Amino acid sequence: METVADYFGSMVFNDKKMRECLPKETYKALKETTREGKDLDLNIANVVAHAMKEWALDNGVTHYTHWFQPMTGITAEKHESFITPTKDGLALLEFSGKELIKGEPDASSFPSGGLRATFEARGYTAWDPSSYAFIKEKTLCIPTAFCSYSGEVLDKKTPLLRSMEAISEQAVRILHLFGKTEVKRVVTTVGPEQEYFLLDKSLFLKRKDLINAGRTLLGARPPKGQEMEDHYFGSLKPRVAAFMQELDTELWKLGILAKTEHNEVAPSQHELAPIFTSSNIATDHNQLTMEMMKKVADRHGLVCLLHEKPFAGVNGSGKHNNWSISTDTGVNLLEPGDSPKDNEQFLLFLVAVIAAVDDYQDLMRVSVASAGNDHRLGANEAPPAIVSMFLGDELTGILDSIANGTVSANKARQSMLLGVHVLPHFPKDTTDRNRTSPFAFTGNKFEFRMLGSSFSVSGPNIILNTIIADRLEIFARQLEGAKDFSLELAKLVKETYQQHRRIVFNGNNYSSEWVEEASRRGLLNLKSTVDALPTFIAPKNIEVFKKFNIFSTTEIHSRYDIVMENYSKTINIEALTMVDMIRRQIMPAVSQFTGNLASSAVSKHALVSSLSLSYETELVSQLSNLCDSLAKETETLEKLVVEAKMISDITESARFYHAQILPEMATVRAICDEMELLVSDKAWPLPTYEELLFSV
Incomplete structure (x- = not known):
């Protein structure tokens, strides 16, 4: 019987395949090129391309594609066959290094x-x-970067690779100062936890809002939602288990380390989590995971929803970005070591992250900004829009002791040059997890919990790598010029934490008290995409991207325009879909239902004139009044959409959609949802929340 070990990575031209298929010298040269970031020699590329083609042909492949990640947020492919014509009217199967x-x-x-x-x-x-x-x-499929004819970056892969180089260069500078000269490269790693919903396909196809917008624009809350907490980690239903089993198989063939799967909080909601890998590969794998989720679901008569808030009143879906940083010698730089020197190093990298997140909290918020995620953030299922960090009581106590010049209350008594007692073996789980924190330290990594489920993880990790590289560069310059490294290090850790400790908060991020406290601390509360996104083009943020050649000024402004325009387009599609559903489905159905009720009342009265008919009379009156209100508000919504289209400025258009159209959509929805609770199931034209959430 075939086991997972037999087929894991079978569809990947991985290191094992390359060692098997390439000459030793070619394999060695390719690995050096990858490791050192050199340009690839065309002769080597030709040998690699031939071997790659032969391996692909052995697996029944006829075409190749440069697989890239444009600014759409999904992947793109242009398929080319291996066929090359010959003079005698036949064809050869060729693939050159130039084509590779x-x-x-x-x-x-x-x-x-x-x-x-x-x-x-x-x-x-x-x-x-x-x-x-x-x-x-x-x-x-050949993973690639994507740029324009004149060299502008048009994708999400290129800046991610640049940010990884930036943080590696600065981290290596720091490590060499600690005497770790054997370290040549540092790699950031990511493990993105992916949440999603599964719906019955036949029901999905009856909802225009799900088809066009990925979320329900209308829908009354069902009698039972998630309040019984019986879905979380519950036993898997047969259709879901079958889907997960096939999904695992497809992902494992692609070398994707799918590890953990379970039911999530909301009905029909689930999660898949992989094992960590380098940031660029993790990004590729997560894009493939989302694609495979949709394809495998379809084969099971299901639809996979990746929208951040498909249903009002129940939890939405996020993507927890577990980020860490390790050396090429296998040392996790966010894990305390066995010696005082290692702990000095750990604390330096830790305060670098703290300072970076505080200085660039606006960019952290920008990296998770979208129309879909605005519905989710702060809704008692995801962190609020205020960026803060959770370190846990024990680690916070150590840093507070350093900042205050006091003795740590920790049990361990290993003295450091920083002047406090610090744990030589800092356990990974010395504190509870804080699910309300946007950016939480969880032992040897940080969990960035603000991402939406549909997001590419490239954007947030570009931000993280770049801003931390910036802080490490400042540290490196300061330490390289120090007369006494140990004293300068102690001063640097202490002063950095003193200046940036405001970003650390270990309490309940959902509480109103925290909103007030965050304001007193001077932390930003950028509640919506239109509030957050303008900070992306602030001078200090443009400067940090230019400093490390991540983006040019033009590329930054282009990305600002793309995201802001996408925000308006998203809400425009939702508004037009809502108008269409109201006009062509809801109002005709309710009108027919009230007409039948009225006819029934007339027939009853004709039969028994003494009947009060209060039920029919009151319901017909109530629904008719609601219909009038709905027609009026729908007309207002339609006019607002037309007005929005007349606004040429991208930023002003987005603000109009946020301030005018979203509130009007909420008004329309409230009326419609009230009507749904009054109309019979048979007469209501849409699958209800109850059907959608409990049918799988």
Whole structure:
């Protein structure tokens, strides 16, 4: 019987396959290129391309594609066959190093934020040899970066790779000062926990809002939701278990380390979590995971929803970004060591993260901003929009002791040059988890919990890598010029925490008291995307991206335009869908229902004139009044959408959608949901929340 070990990674041209298929010298040269970031020699590329093609052909592949990640948030593919014509009218199957290294997809129709005009079609994809090629549906997929003809970055992979290089360079500088000269490279790792909903496909197809918007725009709350807490970690229903089993198989074939799966809090909500891997590969894998979730669900008569808030009144879906940083020698830099020197190093990197998150809390918020995620943040299921950090009582106590110049109350008595007693073996789980914290230390990593479920993890990790690289660069300059390294280190840790301790909060982030306390501390409360996004183009933020060559000024502004425009487009689609559903489904159905009620009342009265008919009379009157109100508010919503279309400025348009159209949509929904509770199940034209959430 075939086991997981037999097929794990079978569809990946991984290190094992390369050792088998490539000559030793070619394999060695390729690994050096990947490790040191050198340009790939064309002769080596030709050998790699031939081996990759032969392996793919052995697996039934006929086409290849440069698989890239444009600013749409999903992946893109342009398929090319291996066929090359011959003079005698036949064909050869060829794949050159040039074709491996570079492709040329059309760049005009992807979001560019004004970087490209419609008539400027040329764009290039460039092979990323640090991420393995793989086979998906009989096509060889080659992970690539994507840029325009004139060199502007048009994707999410290139800046991520740049940010990884930036933090590696600065971290290595720091480590060499600690005498760790054997370290040549530092890698950031990510383990994204993916939440999602599964719905019955036949019910999904009856909801225009789910089809067009990915979330329900209408729907009264069912009698039972998640309040019994009986779905979380509950036993898997047969259809869900079958889906998860096949999903695991497909992911394992692609070398994706799918590890944990379970029912989540809301009915029909679930989660999948992988084992950590490097940030760029984790990003590739998460994009593939989301794609496979949708495809496997379809084969089971299901639909996988990745929207952040598919249903009002129950938990939405997030994606917890577990971030850490490790050396090429296998040392996790966020894990306390066995010696005072290692703990000095740990504390330095820790306060670097604290300072970076405090200085750039606006960028942290920007990295998770979207129309969908605005519905979820702060809704007692996700952290609030205020960025803060959870360290736990014990670690916070150590840092407070350092900052205050007092003796730590910890049990361990290993003295450090920092002047306090610090644990030589800091246990991973010395404190409870804080599920309300946006950015929580969980032993040897930070869990960034604000991401929406549909997000690419590239954006948040670009931000994290860049801002921490910035703080490490400041530290490196300060320590490299120190006359006494140990004294300067102690001063640096102490002063950095003193200046940035306001960002640390270990309490309940949902409480109103915290909102007031955060304001007193001077922390930002950027409640919506339109509040948060303008900070992306603030001078200090442009400067940090330019400093490490992550983005140019033009590229930053283009991304600002793309995200802001996407916000308006999303709400525009939702509003138009809502109007369509009200006009073509809800109002005709309610009108027919009230007409039948009225006819029934007339017939009853004709039969027995003494009947009061209060039920029919009151319900017909109530529904008719609601229908009038609904028609009026729907007309107002439609006019507002037309008005929004007349606003040419991207920022002003988004603000209008947020301030005018979203509140009107809420008004329309409230009326419609009230009507739903008065109309019979048979007469209501849409599958209800009860059907949607409890049918799988």
